[in-house]
Amino acid sequence: MNKGEREDPFTTGSIHLRHIGHATYVISEDYSFKTETYYRIVSLEVKGKATVPSSRETLEAYVVPVCLSRAEGAGIPVLPWVISDRQVPLPAILYGVHYFADPSEYSVVRDAETAGRVVRFITNGGKYPFCYQPIGEETGILPVTAIFGKTASAPDGVGLLCAEIYRVFHLPLVNCIFAQTGDRFALSSLTPVRYSSLAREERAILSQVMEEECHG
């Protein structure tokens, strides 16, 4: 590191707490159930401290059908979702819904062979149900990183959706997975973000927002 250069605080696995007003903001790569971050939040909550996000919000964000129901209730456009134990119309986006499901994993399937293989995997050989979201042949996937609801280079309209998603779920750092069909966007899921995946502009936003939040 050059003299005068500040050390990057966003190292892998680091958790940053900021106390603002009556709330503790918890900035982390991953808010998944039973992670260090999740337990930090729960520990604060049990002591009666308000946290951003709350543990309830982290679960609502990462369990796909819950996330989409909550977002839809708040007026955010979402993909339709269906719980199935075997059948899936093509093409579709698939998610596991069970104890071993990884919130960062989704599969876009466009042919029956791939769909069968993915379904076997995410259902643990048929043991658990799964969630599918039907999409059109021309639908593409657009992951957008949102930092306190702000984005570095999102298309028109998506930035506003990310701000709305932050207003509902309060995850300081989150990947918003959108399905894009023409100029229409619908939320598919919310997933964790690795600090290492952040672009320079996104890191700048994160540092700037943290400073603002601290002194704001």
Added chain:
Amino acid sequence: MGSLGVFVDRQVMGSSEQLTALIRLRDQAEAMGHAVYFIFPVEVRKVARVDGLFIRSRTDPLHISYVAAKLAEFHGIPVIDDPVSIQVCSDKVNMYLHLMNGQVRVPETRFLGKRDITRGGAEEVFSTLGTPVILKEPSTSFSLRVEKVNSVEEFLKVAKRFIKLSDWIVAQQYLSSSYDWRIGVLDGKLLYAAQYIIPSETFKIQDTVNGHLVYCAVRSVPAPEVPRPVIETGLAAARAIGRGLYGVDIKECDGTPYVIEVNDNPSLEGGEDQSYPDLYRRIVAALVGEGPG
């Protein structure tokens, strides 16, 4: 007349004991004038159409049962188990934090992270909790991923396995008893009491011994025969979690009750209701009212 949804899955419907319990619940609800609908995971959206929801499949915040509970919550439908009870009770760390915060007596308990899973960490745990020590992975249910360890080597072997599934795990003082009290609580009030007689081959209420599943025997105990401190401890433990339906496991050591855990979605199929004939009526009434029946 109301409509009661019962959220089930193949595992539940495949168990003759659980199916019998569900039929009794259905008969009770129908006798009270309510309609009963069994809702399977692929039909989870039907939750929005019922007046009350009773979840009878395994609960976990990452399972479809949590989706059912949240959909009920979003639609303002009374639900047992409610999402908060699932979140707290399905996670031993969260559950013990709530119990300790509520001044409920539990065995000496430590929460361990990755950095504690070392030889020195193990020695520290044994020196404070004694030997043996109980290790629990937070998502344990039916006594799975609960192990008794007697040495540093055993500790490291089990803890390393558990820490792969959770960033925090639970280490707890071992308390010996030949039975656990199970205090059933609904909406802050005693629902039933039973003794779970622990099989002689194990220290858990359910275990696999030499490849065979062994279960505890269940003895329903009338309330007047249950020591008052046991009931009070059960009610206090339930209060520390919420206002739902809980099965509180309690061990008595030298006459002092210790809460071992609070279960949401407690089993009802073992004969727990034998001394409590109105058990199902009270559950149905809590969800959809007494009805015209």
